[in-house]
Amino acid sequence: MKAGRFWAWFVFALGAAYFFIPLIATVEFSMRMRRGAYSFDAYKVVLGDARFQATFGYSVLAAVFTIILGVLIVVPAAYWIRLRLPQLRPIVEFITLLPLVIPAIVIVFGYIRMYGSNSPLPFLATDTGTNALLVIGYATLSLPYMYRAVDTGLRTIDVRTLTEAAQILGAGWGTIVTRVILPNVLIAVLSGAFLTFAIVIGEFTMASLLNRPAFGPYLQNIGANRAYEPAALAIIAFAITWGCMSLIQILSRFAPKSANRPN
Amino acid sequence: MADPFLSIQHVRKSFGTTTVVEDFNLDVERGEFVSFLGPSGCGKTTVLRMVAGFEEPSAGKIVVGGKDITRLKPNQRNVGMVFQAYALFPNLTVAQNIGFGLKVAGMPKADIDARVAEMLGIIKLPQMADRYPYQLSGGQQQRIALARAIAPKPKLLLLDEPLSALDAKVRVSLREEIRSIQKKLGITTIFVTHDQEEALSISDRIAVMYGGKAEQVGTPFEIYNRPSTKFVANFVGTLNVLEGTVTDAAAGTVRVNSEQVSLKGKLNGSKSGDTLSLALRPEAISLGRQPGRDSSLSGEISEVHFLGSVIRVRVGIGGNTVSLDTFNSPATPPPAVGEKAEISFSSDDMLVLH
Numbered sequence: 001m002k003a004g005r006f007w008a009w010f011v012f013a014l015g016a017a018y019f020f021i022p023l024i025a026t027v028e029f030s031m032r033m034r035r036g037a038y039s040f041d042a043y044k045v046v047l048g049d050a051r052f053q054a055t056f057g058y059s060v061l062a063a064v065f066t067i068i069l070g071v072l073i074v075v076p077a078a079y080w081i082r083l084r085l086p087q088l089r090p091i092v093e094f095i096t097l098l099p100l101v102i103p104a105i106v107i108v109f110g111y112i113r114m115y116g117s118n119s120p121l122p123f124l125a126t127d128t129g130t131n132a133l134l135v136i137g138y139a140t141l142s143l144p145y146m147y148r149a150v151d152t153g154l155r156t157i158d159v160r161t162l163t164e165a166a167q168i169l170g171a172g173w174g175t176i177v178t179r180v181i182l183p184n185v186l187i188a189v190l191s192g193a194f195l196t197f198a199i200v201i202g203e204f205t206m207a208s209l210l211n212r213p214a215f216g217p218y219l220q221n222i223g224a225n226r227a228y229e230p231a232a233l234a235i236i237a238f239a240i241t242w243g244c245m246s247l248i249q250i251l252s253r254f255a256p257k258s259a260n261r262p263n
Numbered sequence: 264m265a266d267p268f269l270s271i272q273h274v275r276k277s278f279g280t281t282t283v284v285e286d287f288n289l290d291v292e293r294g295e296f297v298s299f300l301g302p303s304g305c306g307k308t309t310v311l312r313m314v315a316g317f318e319e320p321s322a323g324k325i326v327v328g329g330k331d332i333t334r335l336k337p338n339q340r341n342v343g344m345v346f347q348a349y350a351l352f353p354n355l356t357v358a359q360n361i362g363f364g365l366k367v368a369g370m371p372k373a374d375i376d377a378r379v380a381e382m383l384g385i386i387k388l389p390q391m392a393d394r395y396p397y398q399l400s401g402g403q404q405q406r407i408a409l410a411r412a413i414a415p416k417p418k419l420l421l422l423d424e425p426l427s428a429l430d431a432k433v434r435v436s437l438r439e440e441i442r443s444i445q446k447k448l449g450i451t452t453i454f455v456t457h458d459q460e461e462a463l464s465i466s467d468r469i470a471v472m473y474g475g476k477a478e479q480v481g482t483p484f485e486i487y488n489r490p491s492t493k494f495v496a497n498f499v500g501t502l503n504v505l506e507g508t509v510t511d512a513a514a515g516t517v518r519v520n521s522e523q524v525s526l527k528g529k530l531n532g533s534k535s536g537d538t539l540s541l542a543l544r545p546e547a548i549s550l551g552r553q554p555g556r557d558s559s560l561s562g563e564i565s566e567v568h569f570l571g572s573v574i575r576v577r578v579g580i581g582g583n584t585v586s587l588d589t590f591n592s593p594a595t596p597p598p599a600v601g602e603k604a605e606i607s608f609s610s611d612d613m614l615v616l617h
């Protein structure tokens with residue numbers, strides 16, 4: 001028993017070391033910009049850089065639009081599949097997993113070929129069109145996470161009976177989705193939204209190949225040309241991602257409680 | 264019935280090659296409380312769902328208040344419904360749940376608040392307005408669901424096994440409450456249940472369903488005392504079934520375990536020598552000869568169960584066993600197993616099952 005516990009802790013310590021040592025090393029390195037003393041100089045440089053602010057702002061905006069687009073596509077689709085087309089679920093699950101299998105570079109080259117300035121749908125002819133295409137691409141990349149989050153949320157409520165209860169009280173589809181279904185899966189939607197946010201903030205391939213001033217290409221650019229700033233940026237990116245994860249945890253406590261599972 | 268409020272006419276419903284409801288007909292008067300009673304899979308919930316608009320009939324039509332609603336969507340029918348699983352919206356408070364239908368209909372907020380308060384008064388939960396569904400017991404949730412269903416003043420109230428998920432004590436009190444609210448509001452109600460006691464105790468009429476058809480439609484008294492089919496007789500209440508042989512069809516005599524029973528006028532074309540299934544309710548049988556009982560059979564007591572106020576006795580008569588209940592009397596000890604016994608009954612109470 002005691003030996004078993006020792007090995008369990010040993011494996012845990014090994015795993016923790018594997019994750020935390022590189023992180024601690026990066027933090028330590030990012031604070032060594034000033035010779036002979038630890039300082040936050042690298043962070044000051046990064047946060048004071050106008051390009052950081054512009055690219056970060058651009059990516060945040062792209063993430064917000066991606067989340068809106070994702071919610072508009074995924075929530076009604078996942079709801080309808082649960083309500084009326086349960087036999088399609090395996091197929092839709094497979095489709096939503098494709099972005100994990102097909103590299104982003106394949107998707108983006110497909111976009112460039114399909115939506116070039118000479119195509120019938122010339123998204124790439126204007127900046128706005130290219131931005132829109134980038135958001136559509138991001139929505140595709142985040143599909144596996146958004147769909148699974150929403151579908152899990154829908155599993156916790158009795159979709160069919162709640163829909164019928166709302167219908168018999170006179171509600172149309174719009175009212176049912178916005179006032180009954182969405183509020184009850186809001187926490188799941190937020191989980192999907194934060195995962196989407198984390199993906200969009202660090203995404204490099206699509207933004208770079210579509211030549212958009214996003215945070216991912218900026219990270220790469222800094223990484224290639226500076227010493228301490230990339231480490232500071234990596235830690236900032238970690239903090240943002242962990243912040244998102246913490247928010248999911250905090251918000252899940254405010255989820256509407258099911259009558260069947262009060263706790 | 265000159266002008267029924269709800270008329271279900273020749274309704275049929277098939278899913279693929281399976282027909283779950285076949286030529287179902289029922290007329291319901293305004294303000295009437297009708298129960299659909301039957302075992303699982305008999306089609307009772309499917310008929311209710313067709314009235315609600317959740318299923319479309321494969322044939323036939325449904326008329327409410329003179330208007331054909333067969334093809335209307337559920338949200339266009341002005342029908343209230345209570346579900347077995349409560350189906351309260353978890354994200355809304357009790358008051359918001361009750362006011363949901365009114366808000367959808369675009370009623371002003373002040374009117375909604377007044378109606379919600381009225382509904383909370385009717386279901387005797389005025390202090391619960393700000394609670395969420397998860398903070399309520401099952402019985403409270405179902406009362407809120409009832410209030411939510413009747414708040415928009417629907418033409419028709421549909422109750423889909425609303426008491427099945429509740430414990431026995433709450434079921435009895437809530438069914439009485441449902442009936443009293445229904446009577447008070449005069450709302451035409453269809454109640455689906457598989458519990459015969461529930462159906463018998465609160466209905467104006469019962470439609471006993473089996474195999475997608477209405478086997479018999481009648482008052483609880485008729486259904487219980489004059490079942491028209493073998494299924495209804497067996498499904499509703501406890502029944503003692505005895506095998507008998509027609510000895511003289513013209514005179515209406517039947518032999519049961521070597522004793523003659525007169526069933527004049529009940530044999531319905533049976534011939535001498537035919538074997539019949541005869542049924543008797545336990546409460547129609549007395550232990551020993553009793554005045555006013557014209558028939559009797561002899562047997563031996565096989566089981567005695569003391570249930571407090573009632574003693575349930577089983578008497579073996581040839582190859583048949585007959586169950587009967589007698590009231591407990593402190594002065595008289597219960598009969599003993601193995602004793603010879605005679606049971607008596609009125610031949611009028613004996614049913615011939617076809």
